[in-house]
Amino acid sequence: MSDADAFNTLQEKVEALTRQVGILEDVNAIRHLHYKYGYYMDKCLYDETVELFSDSAEVRFLNGLYRGRKGAQRLYCDWFRNLFTGGHNGPAYGFLLDHLMLQGVIDVAPDRATARARFRCFMQGGVHESKKEVIPNFPSQFWEGGIYENEYVREDGVWKIRLLNYNMLWQATYKEGWTHSAVHLGALTKTFPEDPNGPDELVSAMPDVWPHTRVVPFHYPHPVTGK
Amino acid sequence: MSDADAFNTLQEKVEALTRQVGILEDVNAIRHLHYKYGYYMDKCLYDETVELFSDSAEVRFLNGLYRGRKGAQRLYCDWFRNLFTGGHNGPAYGFLLDHLMLQGVIDVAPDRATARARFRCFMQGGVHESKKEVIPNFPSQFWEGGIYENEYVREDGVWKIRLLNYNMLWQATYKEGWTHSAVHLGALTKTFPEDPNGPDELVSAMPDVWPHTRVVPFHYPHPVTGK
Amino acid sequence: MSDADAFNTLQEKVEALTRQVGILEDVNAIRHLHYKYGYYMDKCLYDETVELFSDSAEVRFLNGLYRGRKGAQRLYCDWFRNLFTGGHNGPAYGFLLDHLMLQGVIDVAPDRATARARFRCFMQGGVHESKKEVIPNFPSQFWEGGIYENEYVREDGVWKIRLLNYNMLWQATYKEGWTHSAVHLGALTKTFPEDPNGPDELVSAMPDVWPHTRVVPFHYPHPVTGK
Numbered sequence: 001m002s003d004a005d006a007f008n009t010l011q012e013k014v015e016a017l018t019r020q021v022g023i024l025e026d027v028n029a030i031r032h033l034h035y036k037y038g039y040y041m042d043k044c045l046y047d048e049t050v051e052l053f054s055d056s057a058e059v060r061f062l063n064g065l066y067r068g069r070k071g072a073q074r075l076y077c078d079w080f081r082n083l084f085t086g087g088h089n090g091p092a093y094g095f096l097l098d099h100l101m102l103q104g105v106i107d108v109a110p111d112r113a114t115a116r117a118r119f120r121c122f123m124q125g126g127v128h129e130s131k132k133e134v135i136p137n138f139p140s141q142f143w144e145g146g147i148y149e150n151e152y153v154r155e156d157g158v159w160k161i162r163l164l165n166y167n168m169l170w171q172a173t174y175k176e177g178w179t180h181s182a183v184h185l186g187a188l189t190k191t192f193p194e195d196p197n198g199p200d201e202l203v204s205a206m207p208d209v210w211p212h213t214r215v216v217p218f219h220y221p222h223p224v225t226g227k
Numbered sequence: 228m229s230d231a232d233a234f235n236t237l238q239e240k241v242e243a244l245t246r247q248v249g250i251l252e253d254v255n256a257i258r259h260l261h262y263k264y265g266y267y268m269d270k271c272l273y274d275e276t277v278e279l280f281s282d283s284a285e286v287r288f289l290n291g292l293y294r295g296r297k298g299a300q301r302l303y304c305d306w307f308r309n310l311f312t313g314g315h316n317g318p319a320y321g322f323l324l325d326h327l328m329l330q331g332v333i334d335v336a337p338d339r340a341t342a343r344a345r346f347r348c349f350m351q352g353g354v355h356e357s358k359k360e361v362i363p364n365f366p367s368q369f370w371e372g373g374i375y376e377n378e379y380v381r382e383d384g385v386w387k388i389r390l391l392n393y394n395m396l397w398q399a400t401y402k403e404g405w406t407h408s409a410v411h412l413g414a415l416t417k418t419f420p421e422d423p424n425g426p427d428e429l430v431s432a433m434p435d436v437w438p439h440t441r442v443v444p445f446h447y448p449h450p451v452t453g454k
Numbered sequence: 455m456s457d458a459d460a461f462n463t464l465q466e467k468v469e470a471l472t473r474q475v476g477i478l479e480d481v482n483a484i485r486h487l488h489y490k491y492g493y494y495m496d497k498c499l500y501d502e503t504v505e506l507f508s509d510s511a512e513v514r515f516l517n518g519l520y521r522g523r524k525g526a527q528r529l530y531c532d533w534f535r536n537l538f539t540g541g542h543n544g545p546a547y548g549f550l551l552d553h554l555m556l557q558g559v560i561d562v563a564p565d566r567a568t569a570r571a572r573f574r575c576f577m578q579g580g581v582h583e584s585k586k587e588v589i590p591n592f593p594s595q596f597w598e599g600g601i602y603e604n605e606y607v608r609e610d611g612v613w614k615i616r617l618l619n620y621n622m623l624w625q626a627t628y629k630e631g632w633t634h635s636a637v638h639l640g641a642l643t644k645t646f647p648e649d650p651n652g653p654d655e656l657v658s659a660m661p662d663v664w665p666h667t668r669v670v671p672f673h674y675p676h677p678v679t680g681k
Binding site for chain 1: 234237238241244245248251252255256259260262263265266270272275278279317318319320321322323325327328329351353354355356357358367368385386387401402
């Protein structure tokens, strides 16, 4: 091998490494992005939550599809924030909604422009008995389990949420547990603007929830068989 | 330093980086592999679970050792699948067994052919009161905590489970909690084929479980003292 | 571009990659360090816990500040170990205090000498009804949720804990849940040596805990807006 060939070979190795390292950094960035989403959600920081989204984002929640930043604001700021904290952007006395985020499987596209990730969420929610304000249709204390299958986009070097696709799979009241209770959230029935907090589109029938069960489709093939 | 020396030095640096980046990719791959194991287990996808194992795999469960892919199939497909879903490969109405996988400490061997990892599992299990089929000796709803100390092997560039070593440490019924209940799983007493679902070997006395406690040995030295 | 220029360019790329890979390794090392902290805490391995700290470490717990290795030993070995296991370094019959560690956001300083990380902890604690020894002021069974905002330092190539800053946010008895119970831990009132287990300093009023709520300040800016 000539000197020039050796140099070219080394240059190619460095290019390959640069791409591999970039993807490893992307994986960390996306893991952190989702974890930060969880920390903001814990504390009712809905403005900060919505700022994690791309302008072209979509949010799937129950059987609804919220489109764009405006759709996300309608869901997080108009619906959740008014319901949970009376419109205050931040934590409220006696309100608990911890989002434990874990078990991320993160896959970055070869061009490093987009990515997909599966995460699990396990929640503790409820209100303290000393809290005066009542939250309608919100159990006094409950557990929730669900799966995200999200999409991400890198814009100007910054990873943002492109699709927030949360699949709530079960809820259970604290007192009864999952044997003796079912989900408290029901299907959405009206779109915006008929429902001022409603989604832009009703995408499907309400997905199966506990005591029904379902597999949230995996964005990845089986790691050994490739199927 | 001559040009040739400078080139050799750079080449060595690139070789070192290539190995370091490979290990970082391995760590992510093994983390993902275990998380995928958890997602499959949640949804009773036992065929997919078994396909994560190397042909030479072993599974330790309670005081039993299951050998090879056939052993794993006996445990997951013959025992668990028949017990939990009546033989159906996939989720069943009213059956919950969420495997929250977290806290992975993953160490890849210098030759990148094998690896060890510790993970924690926290489970929510049980059946809904509306479910008709009864699962024998299965509490209506329970919590479980345990520790994996697994081994992995890279075959043809693909990481697979070499040893699935799950140490269930505590179980508690939902109603009583861990103060007032103990584990519901007991020691295995017969090997295959006397027990058609049994292990190939009984490896030891039943390990200590709640309310007894024990340290599952760490595969790694103390990170500061090295002990 | 001359050969010399091409070589210099490649050399600079390799230097940049070396730094990037080093940071990725640091992130993994710090994640593992915190997870190992959790595993030691689970099993009352308080000597091993304290050995994870730098000599110049600080621990914040409730409204107390413990300084240096001696302060950490006072908290973990003198207080916790005597209280929980009667002075035995290791797990005790019928004592549960699982520390589920998750959701790490880890940021390494550009000089790779220090780092900051946020983690979440979710705990299951209590004692089995068959345990004879009573632990004063310790609920028979409880949940706890909290946030770490820690600092790390790299000494002789080894990452150690510089600041262990645990913010317990809520505790709830198992029987009552978070709707009907509040935290069982109260403010510290005396410093060492007046209290032989006390902190070196009382840093502030007791931080707000459930049913009060607060945002534990983030060590990182918003990932999209930078605020």
